Amino acid sequence: MAKFDILGIGNAIVDVVARAEETFLSRHDMRKGGMALIDAAAAAALYGAMPPGEESSGGSAANTCAVAAALGARVAYLGKVADDQLGGVFRHDITAAGVHFPSAPLVGGASTARCLILVTPDGQRTMNTYLGACVSFGEADVDAALVAEAEVLYLEGYLFDPPAAQAAFRRAAAAAHAAGRRVALSLSDAFCVDRHRDAFRDLVRGEVDILFANEAEITSLYEANRFEDAMESVRGEVALAALTRSEAGSVILRGAETVEIVAAPARVVDTTGAGDAYAAGFLAGLVADKPLPVCGGLGSLAAAEVIGHYGARPEADLRALAAGLL
């Protein structure tokens, strides 16, 4: 039996969440609902213009790890923070969530990554990420022995933005397969797919066993006009895919099998982390050998909890909420 159910690798980020009107987005040329990369100067300028915020640990794969641990999975995480106060916050939170986090901090380099998130009155989040210390995450940060000890290696697509991480990503996938483990990938963001489409296409075909994507991401990956076309393309390329469609629920594809999952009822306050939480619920079910409809149901339930409040990590007792399913 593997020591961990899930090992996540991603950009280790602290979120700064503020409420803003649509006019704030247009005034700052932001694409609503997307994630833009910004440098230190732009981050300082945007922060200066932003309303008061709340800081909490984020990072896509890290959110998934925290939610999966809350559901009882045994989880580890690799990612690079700096040796600063926000790095301490990130380390505390993921550790307190029950996730093993052995990555050493970066000393004397860039500061811990920050994602400046504007939540509009409709609950949509628009993200601006300063990658900071994350750009120093590379091959040397991947412990192949740890990868071999985890049932599922979970990688976030955002990891393709800092260049050194791509090599780390491939090294981790190779180590997982060498140990007979499965590799899961989340496409993260349609614009991120745009930036790295060819690399993602190669990976999905060659390395990915489980793929998570939303409608915009999967149609972008295959440059498809219709969701149904993208669905058939991905079915031919990965063993297992879970495609989320917001309030329309999700679709799970395994070979010729198609499982449709309804969205769990939710009052939308802040969609930050919805996809991360879905992947967590799904994987928590999968590693517990639950049937696909239960895996999808767990994903929907975790996503519904997270979008019901500000922040990407659960506030309620997810294990109690999922009591009938896990």
Place this chain on the structure above:
Amino acid sequence: MAKFDILGIGNAIVDVVARAEETFLSRHDMRKGGMALIDAAAAAALYGAMPPGEESSGGSAANTCAVAAALGARVAYLGKVADDQLGGVFRHDITAAGVHFPSAPLVGGASTARCLILVTPDGQRTMNTYLGACVSFGEADVDAALVAEAEVLYLEGYLFDPPAAQAAFRRAAAAAHAAGRRVALSLSDAFCVDRHRDAFRDLVRGEVDILFANEAEITSLYEANRFEDAMESVRGEVALAALTRSEAGSVILRGAETVEIVAAPARVVDTTGAGDAYAAGFLAGLVADKPLPVCGGLGSLAAAEVIGHYGARPEADLRALAAGLL
């Protein structure tokens, strides 16, 4: 006309808010509902034991300033943060809330103060404060010209904990009165009153024009067994007192006049900042020359907003909520 309606002085603190069970409080010997002072080592140990948290700017008088500014008052604030990431967060948030914050940061000393707040399922908050850079706030940090430019000087009782701040406190009160301004004091916490009862009694008699206290604080100040007795004691000593009683509303005393205010309906999620918000609403009404029942109503309304969510600063548009009153 004064340049500012309110000048607040207090401990500049970043809150770390986490949800915890009652058993966590008893295991760590905490007095539920109170504020305990802890040193750097105890803060590190407690943080290590705490569940994942969310960081947001706090500090009692700073919260009051942010809420009063949200209600349209012209507000300034003095307090000491360090030249570190959390100090940057504090400065950003209070500035973005529309509060003038001229205090220079402390360089090369203790870190920015943190308050580790555990919120139990009943919505009660239990606070553990590491004062950090706040202990260096002293007389030299009080700009008498700025004090003279504000209609009301608002001081938090917590400022009596770091020793140098007591002198700053008295200097500010003297400068305010020399300029014909009014001095308001919040008693902050019953245990804080216990620690500094004689000094507070002197101040209330000699320097305070407007006093804010809750039931536990005012009975502690006068070592009274009954609220009614404390009420009559304070009536003889300050020109204007607003005494809050949680869901029982508040009582305003001005000379022989007694005004009872009902609590605004609220779902209690987290009581952090309730008293701070009440004082803000009250003062925003007072500086706008509203009658006492309206001042109290504004206090209740602001408190109800703040206890309906995690964190001590408003999430809703307070000016819109208070449209009929201001």
